[in-house]
Amino acid sequence: MVAGSNPAGGLSIIAERCSILIWILFIDLDRTVWNHHDVSILHRPFKLVSKDCIVDHYGEKFCLYDKVREFLDFCKRNNFILSTLSWNKYSITKEIMDLLGITRYFDYLFNKFYPLKNETLIQAIEIIKKNYALNHYPKIIYIDDQRKYYDLIKDALEEIYFIHMWIDVNSYEELIEYIGNLVN
Secondary structure (H helix, E strand, O other), X not given: OOEEEOOOOOEEEOHHHOOOOOEEEEEOOEOOOEOOOOHHHOOOOOEEEEOOEEEOOOOOEEEEOXXXXXXHHHHHHOOOEEEEEEOOOHHHHHHHHHHHOOHHHOOEEEEOOOOOHHHHHHHHHXXXXXXXXXXXXXXXXXXXXXXXXXXXXXXXXXXXXXEEEOOOEOOHHHHHHHHHHHHO
């Protein structure tokens, strides 16, 4: 078994060399993790008004969806490599995630103000493959409220499971059950 560190600072097992199955879970943010359509348009300073809600400078409020934290806990307990995949300004999403206390769950933050999330996803997978010394594509789960990005990449990747948030599942409780069934 060979160990290496991931960008989040934790110890990770390089699975290719010890035959452990690696799952990477990518999740969108806007309308998937929180109930705002585009946090990049919000204005600083941000203020935490409850454990799950933030308001911007002009009083626009948005919140995490119910049970997001439980879902993130589930992902970490089940050893997923967890990453955001968001078409947003990195500095804004990072600040919001820090305020909400959810950054700590993620191994990677691929928040890029670039409309072709399919290209960002391919780049992200290559970075993760390199960091974990993987010779092949790991199993990938991609969760987004918009199907169009998946439609752009489904033929380019060998194994990717797309979960259309609010269509395939209606809550984070259902998402936990869905993913549990998928990986077991």
